[in-house]
Amino acid sequence: xxxxxxxxxxxxxxxxxxxxxxxxxxxxxxxxxxxxxxxxxxxxxxxxxxxxxxxxxxxxxxxxxxxxxxxxxxxxxxxxxxxxxxxxxxxxxxxxxxxxxxxxxxxxxxxxxxxxxxxxx
Numbered sequence: 449x450x451x452x453x454x455x456x457x458x459x460x461x462x463x464x465x466x467x468x469x470x471x472x473x474x475x476x477x478x479x480x481x482x483x484x485x486x487x488x489x490x491x492x493x494x495x496x497x498x499x500x501x502x503x504x505x506x507x508x509x510x511x512x513x514x515x516x517x518x519x520x521x522x523x524x525x526x527x528x529x530x531x532x533x534x535x536x537x538x539x540x541x542x543x544x545x546x547x548x549x550x551x552x553x554x555x556x557x558x559x560x561x562x563x564x565x566x567x568x569x
Contacts, residue, residue, distance in 0.1 A: 485559035
């Protein structure tokens with residue numbers, strides 16, 4: 449009887465280890481997504497506050513600094529696919545660097561899809 453129990457227990461231990469690891473990976477991914485959406489929302493707010501500010505104004509500089517934070521938050525997620533067939537990285541670059549409204553809508557939709565719609569506008 450003991451010979452049959454040991455392999456079964458080993459299998460349960462391996463399965464439990466995978467489940468625990470998968471749970472931690474999912475928590476990490478959720479945290480990364482939340483951070484990205486929060487940084488995207490901060491950039492949108494700073495950009496809107498800068499409005500028609502000149503490149504020499506503090507509001508304009510703040511928007512640039514916040515954009516850097518959004519790009520840093522993007523790095524681990526850059527290869528995720530978003531609506532439109534592009535990656536999150538491609539759409540974020542188009543939205544922030546090029547002012548592409550469609551790309552911005554796609555990254556905001558991404559935030560909505562992953563459950564952080566209130567963080568991005």
